[in-house]
Amino acid sequence: MLTTLQQTLRSGRILTIIYLTSTVLGLLVAIPMYSTLTRLDGNSLAVNELLAGFDYTVFQDFMHEHGEAISPLLSVGRWTGVVYLFLSIWFTGGLLMMFARPSAPLSVNLFWQACLHYVRRYLRLFAVTLPFLLAAFLIPLLAGILVAVLAEEQFTERGLFWLVFGGFAVGFVLASLVLCVSDYAKVLLLKEDEQGSLRAFGKAGRLVLRHPLATLGRYWALIGIGTVLFGLYFLLDSLIGMDSWLTIILMLVVQQAFIFSRIVLKGWNLGIVYAVYEQYAGSRSEAVPVGKPD
Amino acid sequence: MFMHTFYRLFLICPWLLPLLSFGQLPAPKPIFPTPLSPRIANYQIKVSLNPVTKRLTGQQTLTWHNTSNDVIRELQFHLYLNAFKDRNSTFMRESGGQLRGDYIDSDDKDAWGWTNLKSMKVKGGEALVWQFIQPDDLNTDDRTVIRVPLSTPLGPGQSITLDMAFDAKLPKIFARTGFSRDFFLVGQWFPKIGVYEPAGTRYARQGQWNCHQFHAHSEFYADYGVYDVDITTPKEFWVEATGLMQGEVMHKNGTKTLRYHAEDVVDFAWTASPRFQEATSQWKHVKITVLLQPEHADQAERHIDAAKAALAYFDKHLGKYPFPNLTIVDPPVHAMGAAGMEYPTFITAGTVWQIPKGIRMPETVTVHEFGHQYFMQLLASNEFEEAWLDEGFNQYYEGRIMDETYGPKTSAADLFGYRIGDLENSRDGYVHLDNPAIGPSFGNTWQLPDTYYGVLTYSKTATWLRTLEGLLGRKIMDEIMQTYFQRWQFKHPNANSFIAIVNEIAPARTGFRYGNDMNWFFDQVLYGDNVCDYKLVSVASKKQGKQYTSTVRIDRLGDARMPVDVLLHFADGKELMLFWDGKGRTKTFTVTEPAELIRAEADPKQKLYIDTNFNNNSLTRQPTSAPAAKYAAKVLFWIQNWLHWLAWLA
Numbered sequence: 001m002l003t004t005l006q007q008t009l010r011s012g013r014i015l016t017i018i019y020l021t022s023t024v025l026g027l028l029v030a031i032p033m034y035s036t037l038t039r040l041d042g043n044s045l046a047v048n049e050l051l052a053g054f055d056y057t058v059f060q061d062f063m064h065e066h067g068e069a070i071s072p073l074l075s076v077g078r079w080t081g082v083v084y085l086f087l088s089i090w091f092t093g094g095l096l097m098m099f100a101r102p103s104a105p106l107s108v109n110l111f112w113q114a115c116l117h118y119v120r121r122y123l124r125l126f127a128v129t130l131p132f133l134l135a136a137f138l139i140p141l142l143a144g145i146l147v148a149v150l151a152e153e154q155f156t157e158r159g160l161f162w163l164v165f166g167g168f169a170v171g172f173v174l175a176s177l178v179l180c181v182s183d184y185a186k187v188l189l190l191k192e193d194e195q196g197s198l199r200a201f202g203k204a205g206r207l208v209l210r211h212p213l214a215t216l217g218r219y220w221a222l223i224g225i226g227t228v229l230f231g232l233y234f235l236l237d238s239l240i241g242m243d244s245w246l247t248i249i250l251m252l253v254v255q256q257a258f259i260f261s262r263i264v265l266k267g268w269n270l271g272i273v274y275a276v277y278e279q280y281a282g283s284r285s286e287a288v289p290v291g292k293p294d
Numbered sequence: 295m296f297m298h299t300f301y302r303l304f305l306i307c308p309w310l311l312p313l314l315s316f317g318q319l320p321a322p323k324p325i326f327p328t329p330l331s332p333r334i335a336n337y338q339i340k341v342s343l344n345p346v347t348k349r350l351t352g353q354q355t356l357t358w359h360n361t362s363n364d365v366i367r368e369l370q371f372h373l374y375l376n377a378f379k380d381r382n383s384t385f386m387r388e389s390g391g392q393l394r395g396d397y398i399d400s401d402d403k404d405a406w407g408w409t410n411l412k413s414m415k416v417k418g419g420e421a422l423v424w425q426f427i428q429p430d431d432l433n434t435d436d437r438t439v440i441r442v443p444l445s446t447p448l449g450p451g452q453s454i455t456l457d458m459a460f461d462a463k464l465p466k467i468f469a470r471t472g473f474s475r476d477f478f479l480v481g482q483w484f485p486k487i488g489v490y491e492p493a494g495t496r497y498a499r500q501g502q503w504n505c506h507q508f509h510a511h512s513e514f515y516a517d518y519g520v521y522d523v524d525i526t527t528p529k530e531f532w533v534e535a536t537g538l539m540q541g542e543v544m545h546k547n548g549t550k551t552l553r554y555h556a557e558d559v560v561d562f563a564w565t566a567s568p569r570f571q572e573a574t575s576q577w578k579h580v581k582i583t584v585l586l587q588p589e590h591a592d593q594a595e596r597h598i599d600a601a602k603a604a605l606a607y608f609d610k611h612l613g614k615y616p617f618p619n620l621t622i623v624d625p626p627v628h629a630m631g632a633a634g635m636e637y638p639t640f641i642t643a644g645t646v647w648q649i650p651k652g653i654r655m656p657e658t659v660t661v662h663e664f665g666h667q668y669f670m671q672l673l674a675s676n677e678f679e680e681a682w683l684d685e686g687f688n689q690y691y692e693g694r695i696m697d698e699t700y701g702p703k704t705s706a707a708d709l710f711g712y713r714i715g716d717l718e719n720s721r722d723g724y725v726h727l728d729n730p731a732i733g734p735s736f737g738n739t740w741q742l743p744d745t746y747y748g749v750l751t752y753s754k755t756a757t758w759l760r761t762l763e764g765l766l767g768r769k770i771m772d773e774i775m776q777t778y779f780q781r782w783q784f785k786h787p788n789a790n791s792f793i794a795i796v797n798e799i800a801p802a803r804t805g806f807r808y809g810n811d812m813n814w815f816f817d818q819v820l821y822g823d824n825v826c827d828y829k830l831v832s833v834a835s836k837k838q839g840k841q842y843t844s845t846v847r848i849d850r851l852g853d854a855r856m857p858v859d860v861l862l863h864f865a866d867g868k869e870l871m872l873f874w875d876g877k878g879r880t881k882t883f884t885v886t887e888p889a890e891l892i893r894a895e896a897d898p899k900q901k902l903y904i905d906t907n908f909n910n911n912s913l914t915r916q917p918t919s920a921p922a923a924k925y926a927a928k929v930l931f932w933i934q935n936w937l938h939w940l941a942w943l944a
Binding site: 022053055 | 718
């Protein structure tokens with residue numbers, strides 16, 4: 001696992017490209033938010049209360065007065081998500097190419113070529129994955145809720161909670177399984193030059209189910225690391241606070257470091273998937289050369 | 295079925311019970327050596343609960359005293375449970391079958407409830423007949439009020455004793471009372487006499503019955519009295535009720551009878567369930583009993599601590615709670631329609647399993663419902679006509695107690711950095727209405743603007759009471775409230791009762807700062823729908839020679855006229871407090887000082903809590919964009935997170 005982490009970290013420029021892409025999209029909301037807040041606070045002293053922490057009255061008075069100016073910005077945030085989802089599909093080929101050519105850091109030029117070359121395959125794979133993902137998560141969750149509603153009189157509050165939570169937990173596990181399978185299908189599409197997304201998904205599924213610990217176990221380990229990083233962020237947030245320019249800047253650095261770590265985690269995950277695939281699928285061929293888009 | 299047969303036996307032949315019992319019920323022991331109240335309506339009730347059919351069978355003897363100088367020719371009674379009789383009652387028409395987040399399943403025959411008055415006769419005398427009346431509307435399908443003509447009028451000072459028999463079917467809980475599975479919250483369950491208001495009582499110009507129909511958003515109004523109630527239930531049921539338990543006897547048929555005695559109360563309610571878990575504690579002379587759902591047992595201390603905080607606060611700031619006990623019932627989550635309700639010495643709270651300590655739901659409900667012991671029970675205002683006198687006053691005190699006990703900005707919620715204070719939450723409910731001018735706090739509850747009963751009665755009243763406190767100061771406010779309590783406890787106060795005391799105390803204590811009376815205040819906030827919003831429009835400072843000439847302009851944006859303090863801060867640290875009567879549309883202050891004006895604040899102490907926007911009350915000439923930067927950074931961070939969450943799907 002550590003080797004793939006080193007491989008990931010060696011491709012600093014590619015990680016930076018991805019980071020900058022998400023940051024630019026984030027700034028599409030954050031910069032207008034900053035200017036809107038600066039303009040709307042009208043030099044009021046009240047907003048200073050928000051520096052020390054959350055103040056319900058100041059916040060509610062502000063939102064009641066200016067909520068209509070803020071909500072379009074949040075709507076932009078939602079749409080940037082759709083854009084970034086597509087960009088993430090686009091980046092997948094380039095990221096995997098980092099691990100297909102481990103001998104030297106991937107050039108930016110080759111990264112873009114790989115992105116372009118594989119984007120259609122990964123879009124098709126996304127179209128295949130999404131229904132499985134929704135079904136895997138929603139069916140157990142809705143089943144849990146349905147059982148809780150139908151059998152309400154037979155269960156205590158605690159029982160009802162565990163029924164719904166159980167549905168959620170099963171949904172989460174199955175959804176993570178689908179996402180893990182999808183990652184292996186990505187490698188398969190790249191390494192085996194497989195064209196059929198559904199077929200690749202099926203093959204990847206069999207691989208994952210044959211080696212759950214190596215595949216799904218590692219996937220969950222990464223989710224665990226991400227959760228720990230979140231915990232660390234909240235800890236730093238509570239320790240540092242954001243009540244002066246100094247701490248605002250400090251926390252901005254912490255926040256962006258955290259975001260960068262998430263990108264590393266994403267790259268690392270694909271690296272692990274690639275390595276595990278090579279180990280268990282017995283395929284050690286180089287990735288197909290990047291040519292014209294298929 | 296076996297049990298069912300037994301119930302039927304003793305329901306049909308209640309006189310058989312003593313023959314089948316172990317021991318005898320003791321005679322009630324007096325609670326107070328001298329009566330605290332006029333004790334006008336006194337009940338002796340024997341009631342049996344059949345948990346299978348959800349029916350009550352009752353016999354009651356009512357002794358009613360005519361304390362007026364009038365000759366009474368008829369009596370009027372509430373039959374509250376008939377509100378749940380069918381879709382056509384006034385209650386159901388007004389509520390649409392939905393109330394307080396719960397609803398009645400109108401297709402479920404078991405969900406409906408009613409009271410059937412079987413007989414009424416003068417003790418040792420004639421049988422009486424009655425007729426349904428609808429004093430509030432023309433809905434002849436409403437059967438919640440009856441009038442009972444007396445063939446022998448009742449003279450001043452005379453009493454009448456009536457024997458009554460009734461059956462009742464409890465509704466499935468969706469509005470305060472009824473059953474849910476094996477949990478029973480039995481309120482508004484017996485034929486209850488209305489209030490006869492002699493001329494001079496509240497708004498009565500001549501003697502009249504005040505006996506309103508049961509409305510969706512109204513609660514109750516009753517005279518004080520003594521209640522002796524024998525409650526029979528299956529022996530496995532845990533029972534608690536208004537007043538003090540005097541004793542219990544077990545019957546051979548698997549039932550038991552508990553005797554309760556309550557003095558100087560306006561109502562009587564009880565609960566029964568086989569699943570309660572009890573916790574008790576003592577605060578001075580008050581025994582606190584909490585009946586919890588087993589899954590909420592770990593929250594016993596939260597309820598008890600909140601009750602003790604409320605007891606101590608009211609005792610210190612308003613007056614003594616005279617009763618020796620307080621019972622707090624925690625309804626199951628499937629009976630939440632019964633949560634958050636108040637009866638004399640007996641309240642229902644409301645919580646859920648594993649609720650975090652930072653969400654102070656059980657504390658808030660406990661404090662609120664306990665507060666009704668003062669504003670519903672000890673001060674028996676008319677909740678049909680002036681609900682704000684109970685709910686609004688209580689909401690104001692809930693805010694004071696919660697804020698003092700759990701922190702002014704954290705008393706309602708304090709979780710993951712998200713903090714809400716109780717009183718600021720009340721203010722938020724009112725000032726952030728789309729139209730805060732929607733209506734007054736004053737008025738018959740069923741005639742307040744549709745769906746705004748809660749906010750106008752609770753939130754708006756609490757907010758303007760906090761404003762009154764801001765204008766007068768906490769000390770004077772407490773004096774007013776204590777005087778109001780002392781003067782009107784065990785009586786029926788109205789708006790005039792309170793306003794008269796405010797006008798008696800406030801002008802004298804404030805040096806007539808706000809005039810000879812405070813009627814201008816109540817005209818705007820209680821009877822009126824005026825909206826308060828003052829805005830600091832500009833601050834400027836210009837050097838002229840060695841001095842600075844500074845100007846501050848403040849505008850009145852709303853139609854409420856309130857006196858406003860304006861605080862100026864200068865560069866040399868000097869502060870100057872100015873005063874504006876707030877009546878004009880705009881006011882410009884000009885001052886000459888040796889230092890430059892840095893910032894200004896209108897209403898710096900937020901006395902005018904009813905102001906709809908505090909953020910526009912101040913201006914600084916040295917603004918900082920740090921708050922905007924902080925929240926922009928947070929927005930950036932969370933948008934990026936959102937993007938990377940989505941990236942895991944790709």
